[in-house]
Amino acid sequence: MEKTASQPADDAFVLSAKAGDYAAFEQLVSRHERRLYALAWHLTHDHHDAQDVVQNSLMAVVEHLSEFRQESSFATWVTRITVNQALKLLRAKRQRQGPSLDASDDETADFPTPHYIADWRDDPQRALDRREVREVLDQGMELLSEGQRLVFVLRDVEGLSVAETAEAMGISPGNVKVRLLRARLALREHLTQRFGDEATRQHSPGNHDHDHSTIITLAANAASDEGSTPGGKP
């Protein structure tokens, strides 16, 4: 997991909090709650579940802070707790509701085609207000299966390695890579449809030797290769 630039300050707050200083603990919560809420929301895609996950995770932090040896950063530790809480909740939900619909996620060779190819207009966060950006991001996540969403969030948003993501989800590294590629392509497509600059749009296949329609077939082959080699490099 990535270390954050705020780690030295976190370390000082952790020491104070461990010594009993509640104000220091509140500082830690304030510094991380938004990130943890975003993580829980992305993982569960349910407002109540996301709130439960964040609250249970931070309650666990209170309970176990004295045992936290600071061998990893506070950010890493609390992220791990939140991911575990979210996955536990999703597993319990799945048991109640039956197997998820994306069981065949790894077998189908149906990759999203890079269809709308264009440079993005401006920085979306400058051009749109937060609510609008969030709406686009949430819509993108809704296009993914649960398995793709979890892989994308753990791997790309939280920076877990392929091996760590595979272990957390109980799937093979090959499956992580396939789901990740699928998620990245689907989200790229959605966001580019919204943020793409029509003036720079590429109407593939281009006027040179670039037949993008064949990418799909080859990607499917690549995916099935990867899917069959679960011991792939992280």
Added chain:
Amino acid sequence: MKCQEILKVLNEYVDGQLDPGVCEELQKHLQGCDPCRIVVDNIRKTISLYKDDEVYELPADFKARLHDALKDKWRKRPEQKDSSE
């Protein structure tokens, strides 16, 4: 390297984990191929937009409830060593 081969190594390239030789070949391709270059750039921007948590504010009522619950839990902790005393 041809466009058709890009997706095979796209993940590793975006993650900076591609074998240096293949990476160089891919970069050469991207210099001459706008569609592929744009797809790679779009993916990088997509990831960085999702990584930015700025748009995810905690709902105000939840934030208040959360902080109350944590304070309560903190008070009820078993006796801790308190260096401030």
